[in-house]
Amino acid sequence: MGEVIVVTSGKGGVGKTTSVANLGTALALNDYRVVLLDSDIGLRNLDVVMGLENRIVFDLVDVASKVCRLKQALIRDKRFNQHLFLLAAAQTRDKTAVTPEQMRDLTEELKADYDYILVDSPAGIEQGFHNAIAGADRSIVVTTPEVSAVRDADRIIGLLEASEMAEVQLLINRIRPGMVKRGDMMDIDDIIDILAVDLIGVVPEDDRILVATNRGEPTALDNMSQSGQAFRNIARRIAGEQIPLMPLEAETGLMARVRQLFGIGS
């Protein structure tokens, strides 16, 4: 029996889709059978980030309204040999095209065959959010070290607690160790102090994410990337392993020092 994990945030642009793509990739690399479920109907992009856009035939709304069978709508990612599948959102419909009950049934069906179902939630607290959390067994709230993102994360955690979500864990994305060191950015303790939930991991800001997203290749596949390493660690924590937080080091080297000299942030 698998587990349904919703990845949500309240605020947009903090890295929900990137996190789902990378965590799914990392879990599949560890031999778990994974389904990535994009619940952002009308504004889908998990398929783009995964590089699977041109293979969509059926989508979430088709499955919910029984136009096709669930199996027909699952897009297999060939890179992962029967381990990673995507269920895309419909692009031409809106959030009301699916109900929380349909989502519950659908995730229940997926749980029978797969180890992890990662649900990519839309931004906001309206129906799309309620759809996304409907079938979830646990949740990961993504935030960035900004006051606005933390505020929205707090609101979302309140809503998750109110809907009796069994587990709420926090993923802090896009942290810049250099800025934290200089006191220009909220640090992990500040965020935990306000949100008072378990931390599942911290992902450093990484330019490679942008490149990887454009290419449709998650950074979790890139052994050289710090963010990829962070996502792989989080995936192992999701699976129950005890992995210590990776030490985050400020950017060093000549270029960084030159930039610091001229006062350009790293």
Added chain:
Amino acid sequence: MIKKETVFKGTRDGLLIVLDDDCEFKEMMGNLKTKLQAAQGFFQGAQVTIDPGARKLTNRQKKSLSRLINSQAGLTLNDFVDDESNLGVDDEKGLLDEMDDPDQPKGLRPDLSRKSKLPVIFIERNLRCGQQVNFAGHVVVTGDVNPGAEIIADGNIVVAGALRGLVHAGANGDQRAFVAAYRLEPSQLRIAGAFTRAPDDESTGFSEQPEIARLQDGKVVVERNDTNQMLSLVQRS
């Protein structure tokens, strides 16, 4: 509405006794007496209001009720609820008008101690952004009140964690209301008609001490408040 039994309720005005609809006046008086004696001392100092329910009371019956109540140690009969004006319903609304979010806990615990007639609500968790508590009494939070959360209370507000949201104590105009917190860092703090907000200048910062805010000559004054005193406030409020 037919009620089977005489019921005692705590309200913002003290103790409300709702009389049994069914039985004879005499029998009801007997029951009430036993109940009052069983609860002896518990309601000390309470102002009592009687809601006769569906029953029409004669003046004589009112008198004997009044004698019975006043004969009990510490109780004073205040008033009868007039059935025409439906005061009973209003009272209850005021008492239960607590939260917007249906998922909030219903931890209503009226407190009728001598020092205060207002009921107290305990919120035993963190109040997060977007969550609001409206309560016609004192509010005690055993957790944090995060930025974006709101508490509006007719009485005092005591927070055993960090208070970073918006609070309004004495919302019905009570100038003696206070706000106490283990860390008092509200984004906005109102007491009765007065209001203050967090300093714009971050460098002034907040003190790392438990503090209490009260009104003094119409202005909000914040002073240090050591932890022991803080706990006694929780008990008292």
